Every structure is written in structure tokens, then in C-alpha cells.
Amino acid sequence: MTVELNSFEVDNGCAGKRLDIFLAGAAKELSRSFIQKLIAEGMSLVNGEAVRASYKVRPGDLVVLKIPGLEAPAVNPEPTPLDIYYEDSDVIVVNKPRGMVVHPAAGNYSGTLVNALLYHCGDLSGINGVARPGIVHRLDKDTSGLIMAAKNDAAHLSLAGQLKERLVKRRYLALVHGRIGEESGVIEAPIGRDPRDRQKMAVVERNSKHAVTRYRVLSRFSGYTYLRIGLKTGRTHQIRVHMAYIGHPVVGDPRYGPARPHFGLDGQFLHAAVLGFRHPRTGEYLEFEAPVPRVLKDILQKFTPENP
Secondary structure: OEEEEEEEEOOHHHOOOEHHHHHHHHOOOOOHHHHHHHHHOOOEEEOOEOOOOOOEOOOOOEEEEEEEEOOOOOOOOOOOOOOEEEEOOOEEEEEEOOOOOOOOEOOEOOOOHHHHHHHHHOOOOOOOOOOOOOEOOOOOOOOEEEEEEEOOHHHHHHHHHHHHOOOOEEEEEEEEEOOOOOOEEEEEOOEEEEOOEEEEEEEOOOOEEOOEEEEEEEEEEOOEEEEEEEEOOOOOOHHHHHHHHOOOOEOOOOOOOOOOOOOOOOOOOEEEEEEEEEOOOOOOEEEEEOOOOHHHHHHHOOOOOOOO
8 A cells, every 4th residue: 555645834824723623724635533543543743753633733843644545556667867966875966857757646657757766776765655765855847957866764854854944055047038127036925726726836825835936137138037046945836936926937837937839848948957955974065056958058049148
């Protein structure tokens, strides 16, 4: 039997609620009685520890709920080439290509980064279950760039903790629609499920999480701006949602941008260029940088930058 792992971060609006009530609100598809049963069986952890259903959640608590599920198809190792930037016995950093899904999901159990990592590494941390071994953070399918994976549970807990404490450096490169006049800016707007389309995220006040994105202009072109973007938080589709929110959606974004294709690009012009973190065993700071892939570089070369 597989176990689906769900994680939720408690925000200020939920502070003081009982754990079972908080989870009933966060996982609406489950009954409160079933959630209480899971908590009693040790299937829920708060900041890595088992607590009672009556525990009062606090802002910043990381709540994990394990939900028993049906047996999923086996995730098989596949001999897919990897662009490896760093590897040792604890962690591996790879430059993920555009078009590659990070981990298997329903109807998509091959060709993913996890399939390739299982073949290359032989083993990965098991904290995220059989479908997402080693995966500490994600990149969208059509977002290229640097991603780290953990080879053992101790490394996974360390890296996940650094992400939670916002100690991991992540810098992205994006081409967006329109001319951004200021040299830099900060977008601070909560992100949650779009109430009109559950397949999308949106800036909403209810059932949302705090989200902060920082950006700096690298170049301005006619009708477009090239940005370096930093994440203070890491919400689903955060950059894509925030840039669309301020009226500058990412070029090629099929979900949050203009419907028409741009430059023949399949997917958004977004690249995870820089990744920095403390090594989970030694504490040494490691930082890596990957250039934009050729398909994105070719698009940039079509433009003549504005004069400073």
C-alpha cells in the first residue's frame, strides 16, 4: 500500500486551532473522524513530531499528513542522461531540462527526473514515499534549471529544513511581457487555489499562503523585460502567478499568460539559474549556477536591448 504525503504550513489565520480541525479544513476531501484516526495512528507529524489531535497549531508549524492510498505502479529506474553539477553520498544537484517532469504522478510514471535519478543513484531518501524519493523541492515541467535531491533521510531533513527556514538561495531568469520601468521591486501577495479554476493558483486572501517575490531588471526590450528573480517563499507557481498579478506574465506561460504562442516556445521562459545551500553533512555552503538553455538564449538574441 502506498502512502500519500501532504504537507501544510500553518498561517496566522489558523493559529490556535486544534490539529484535527486544522487538517479537516486543509484536506477537505477527508472527514474529521478519519483524520482523527490517522492522527491516533501516528500518520500526522507537526514539525517532525507526533502530537495529539487536540494540539493547538501555531503560525509556521509544518504539518505533515500521511494518507494511505491505493497501490501505485512501480517507479522504475530509467537510463536517462543527467546534467550533473554536484554529487556526493548525501546530495545530488542536476540541471533539469525543459519538458521533464520532476516526479511521477497519475498517468505519468516514466520519463521523469525521479526515474533518471533512481537509475543513476541506485537509492534516494524515502521521506516523500515511493513516487517522490529524494525530491526536496520542485520545478515545473517546462521550467529548466538547478534542482537538488537527497540520497538519504538525514540529508533530506536538513535540506527541507533549510527551505522551510528560507536559507536556500534560489535565483531565476525570466522574460516577461511589457516594459517594467523600475530597476527592482518586491511582490508581496498571498497565493492559494484559484476559486474559479482549481487547476490554477492565484493571488487570493482566503485559504492562501504568504508569498514574496523579488525581481531586478537585467535588460529591457521592445515589449518585453528580462528579469532576475529571487524567491523568499516557495509557493506553487509563485513566479508565474506573481508576475501575471502585476501585469507582466512570463513569456510562453500557457496557464497564466496570453493564449497565443510566443517565439514558438513550448512552455514558459523561466530558468532556475542559481541554487545555494548548506551541505547537509558538513555545513559547507555550496552554490551553483547554470546558464539558460540554448532555446531561451536564441530568443534573447533576437532583441536589441534599450539604451541604459
